[in-house]
Amino acid sequence: MIRILLLALTLFIPQASAAEENFITLASTTSTRDSGLFETILPLFSKSSGITVRVVAVGTGQAIKLAQNGDADVLLVHHRKSEEAFVEEGFGVKRYDVMYNDFVIVGPTRDPAATSQTQDVVSALSKIAAAKIPFLSRGDDSGTNKKERALWKAANIDTGKASGSWYRETGSGMGATLNTAAAMNGYTMTDRGTWLAFRNRGDLKILVEGDKRLLNPYAVMLVNPERHPHVKAAAGQTFIDWLVSPAGQAAIADFKINGEPLFKANAQ
Numbered sequence: 001m002i003r004i005l006l007l008a009l010t011l012f013i014p015q016a017s018a019a020e021e022n023f024i025t026l027a028s029t030t031s032t033r034d035s036g037l038f039e040t041i042l043p044l045f046s047k048s049s050g051i052t053v054r055v056v057a058v059g060t061g062q063a064i065k066l067a068q069n070g071d072a073d074v075l076l077v078h079h080r081k082s083e084e085a086f087v088e089e090g091f092g093v094k095r096y097d098v099m100y101n102d103f104v105i106v107g108p109t110r111d112p113a114a115t116s117q118t119q120d121v122v123s124a125l126s127k128i129a130a131a132k133i134p135f136l137s138r139g140d141d142s143g144t145n146k147k148e149r150a151l152w153k154a155a156n157i158d159t160g161k162a163s164g165s166w167y168r169e170t171g172s173g174m175g176a177t178l179n180t181a182a183a184m185n186g187y188t189m190t191d192r193g194t195w196l197a198f199r200n201r202g203d204l205k206i207l208v209e210g211d212k213r214l215l216n217p218y219a220v221m222l223v224n225p226e227r228h229p230h231v232k233a234a235a236g237q238t239f240i241d242w243l244v245s246p247a248g249q250a251a252i253a254d255f256k257i258n259g260e261p262l263f264k265a266n267a268q
Contacts, residue, residue, distance in 0.1 A: 027072035030173035035193035059142030070228030092221035134186030139169025
């Protein structure tokens with residue numbers, strides 16, 4: 001009887017281990033998490049594939065470093081220049097367009113810097129700098145932070161000199177930065193998806209939107225198994241193939257808050 005029990009346990013343990021290992025690690029951004037997108041679409045993928053996706057949600061810069069170090073199987077971020085470099089340098093296999101939304105400038109309803117008088121985002125940032133009204137930056141090398149820095153550069157504003165005065169770096173994700181902006185009645189730049197999902201808005205509202213320079217595309221890449229042999233390439237590619245398939249694209253397009261889509265699917 002004891003021998004039969006031991007045999008049953010021996011057979012059971014490898015099966016349980018195999019089931020537990022049927023997952024991939026996805027390095028992605030706080031915006032995809034904070035918007036609620038992954039919470040909605042990943043169960044659909046897991047149901048169809050049997051593969052669980054474990055998400056590490058950090059800023060784009062940090063997500064790319066995780067993938068470069070082989071600490072993720074798949075990378076999904078939103079800074080095209082960095083994504084293309086990731087693939088060209090041999091860390092990723094191929095870049096796939098997945099979806100996009102846009103960035104917006106939010107700030108106090110009374111708009112003390114008069115940013116809503118223009119839909120030119122560079123002009124709006126110049127107005128904030130001139131008025132020295134608090135602007136909350138993520139300051140975390142995320143895709144949002146990279147875009148924001150590029151826009152300040154286009155406005156010829158040296159935020160380094162202003163750091164700690166009207167220009168404040170939170171070193172946090174988008175949700176936490178929005179919370180700080182709401183508490184300080186300051187301005188910030190956020191992706192629209194996180195803004196739509198954000199509930200603690202206080203007196204904040206969208207003031208600048210629609211400038212083509214605020215476009216925010218996302219892409220997905222498999223971490224190169226030739227660089228990191230432990231990468232779960234087959235399962236990772238299965239996830240990528242689902243994301244860009246009609247089923248995955250429909251799941252992204254169907255994700256809405258109050259009837260408004262947070263992302264637009266755009267796989268080629």
